[in-house]
Amino acid sequence: MTKFVRTLPALVLTCLTLATAQIAVANPSETARFRDANGRLIEIGLDARKLTLPRAKPAKLYDCSDKFQLCLADGHRFAFAYFRNCEDAAPLGNYRRLKFQPKIVSVLHDDLWMVFDASPNLMFHYVRSAGLVGIYVGRKPSFDFRTLLRKRDLNLSDYEKLEYRIASPGTIAACK
8 A cells, every 4th residue: 555655646747747748749839820911821730730821722831840940841832940949049050950051131139030941932030939920921932032141231121011920829939
């Protein structure tokens, strides 16, 4: 009886841990919705692994994440990778470890605007504490946000109309 009483707390803790882990996996922020000024949507369905972009058919979303990074891609037009741990962003060499290495367009306090070679028609607005808060979509499929890297008088407000801002509650890809 004494042995059973000693193992009971460990058994209860194990059951609670497993239940919590199942809840965390079963509800991974479901679908993140980004809306532009005209009401058009970008949807990133983490639960259904589905991506909906403007002027494109819905695509299958692949999770290429590991312990170091959160990584999402559709294999054609969408690619995003960022650190799981915010502190990993400090050494610049760590960016080489990301599956898709970002090109930093602009930085302001905790806000970061970046573009990836694998998806040059999209620019991502990332906030350290909130994660992905905006996605800019080029006016035409051939538009390349990497051209902003060479622009001397860059004013991001010139591209405000191209931004789809997070509309659904919750966060996506926020580092810890």
